[in-house]
Amino acid sequence: MKKPASVAALDDLGRVQLSKHFFLRDFLYSEIANFHGIPNIPDDPDLAIAAGERLCDALLEPLQATFGRIAIRSAYRAPAVNGFGNARQKAGKGGYNCSSNAASSAGHIWDRRDAAGRMGATACLVLPWFAQRYEAGADWRALAWWIHDHLPYHSLYFFPKRAAFNLTWREAPERRIDSYIAPKGCLTKPGMANHSGSHAAWYAGFPPLPREGSAANAAG
Template sequence: MYSEISQIEAIPNIPDDVDLAVKSGTNLCKNLLEPIQDALGRISIRSAYRSQAVNAKGAENKNQYNCASNESNYAKHIWDVKDKDGYTGATACIIVNSFLPYYTKTEDWTALAWWIHDNIDAYAEMVFFPKYATFNITWSENPKRSKWIYSYVKNPHTGKAGYLTKQGMDNFEGSHEQFYRKFIEELIVN
């Protein structure tokens, strides 16, 4: 429930539909955050639930807070409103703490993205940001939702930002272990 925008702007960050927010948040935790933490160690949550009022203020001041519109955040950061198709969902912006040494050394965020893609089936989308390999990860109750991984950081293997993968791309299926093997080996040693 904590929100920097809420604190700075003195806007309460309280759900309109508490039951839906709890349901969505529980699924995010149970299906994504806890399995990642169980496998890779502690995570830090930078941003998660936002009320409609808090998110609207963040979208209004996009250069300062960098939030997308309410409509595009329903069933994402706004957990207590279903998306346009009537599905629930939830997003959290996280840091996988054990990944930081590897990322600092290599600047290869794709190792973490591919590990999650291969090992955590319940994600709907991931969006990576430049600082600390921070990323948004989304759970959705819509089983037909397209899975994808996008980054604002250049892929060290291609030199381009944008989609790492999405359904229909040649690299979507199969194992991607070659991209994260070194990270996992270093994690086990340490």
């Protein structure tokens, strides 16, 4: 598929269904693109679609089946959008929070592979079901460990506002969790003693992963 060069072509691209409940258009909105007038359109639509399908099927569908509606805060960023945001961030302009295009490839930039050649995609999410509990004092690590024990994620990064988190699917996943919420830093990564085994005590009372999502379970 060619990069859209008309409104009609972009409309057709947005109609591509990535999974049972998600369409590509759900992931194309960007505050940076909207405010600064930079088109947020994939250069390589086929790669963006392939990565988005895996993100949705393996991670987002099981999350929505378990916890209810997902709120997508940000997701796909075109290289031009992400590069602009990164330049503004490095210049000390607040609110952009974009890493370099190299670091964002196979992350927020769905249509570029990372340095290791892996395909991937990131979405920043809020789970309203958990956000309400977080505002009432729930520990963000409860949700982090639930995802770790149930889903084949590559990386998780949690943020203080409504316990939003970046969720990444990537080929050959590393399975690492970090947070800007206290306790800040790395919660787990391969080689740490807490990486394996069950963490069910952290998420007692959480709904179980529905049977239809069990095929995506990487932790067993």
